[in-house]
Amino acid sequence: MERNKALAIVKEQLTEHRYSHTIGVMETAIKLSGIFGADKKKAEEAAIFHDYAKFRPKEEMMEIIKEQNMKKDLLLYSGELWHAPVGAYLVQKEAGITDPDVLEAIRCHTSGKPGMSLLDKIIFVADYIEPGRHFPGVEEARELAKKDINKAAIFALKNTIAFLLKKNQAVYPDTINTYNDLILNS
Ligand code: DGI
Ligand code: FE
């Protein structure tokens, strides 16, 4: 889809803050695609739509997860995880996005998944390091991302897991499985 059309669709779904985050993810994902040789148009589309479902009511997301036979275990963990798979479903249904690579990158953008494609990793990392993100360690993550997308993804996963542990929150198995997969196989 043409960039401005996609942005206009997504703007209606998001707050001002989340929309600027989306622009940051888009610009970062395109840069990373240039460095690592991924398809820039796919990266642009996946980045623009990655948080499409972020502000859907929890009940609506729950219903979609059940009806569309998504992984039921999602419902046992934080609702923060739901906007990724639900977003992949809704952008297909409501915005007419059909590219399976784009939809998959959106689907796994919060937890990652073992065996991520280059595009999946780019969206995952861009979401973490876009210029609007400010937290201890983000500069190190940005440096890693210029050279090694796997190291940057591991860094993000490690920090997210540590953050969840500190807050006594459950860690979704895919997050741990993604970390293990990248440590063992990259
Ligand atoms: O949507 P964004 O804020 O841009 O970023 P995101 O899609 O990575 O979502 C981040 C949120 O998801 C943050 O509140 C932490 C939460 N989260 C990420 N991984 C896990 C998780 N929550 C649980 N319980 N388990 C996880 O593995
Ligand atoms: Fe997200």
Ligand code: FE
């Ligand atoms: Fe995001």
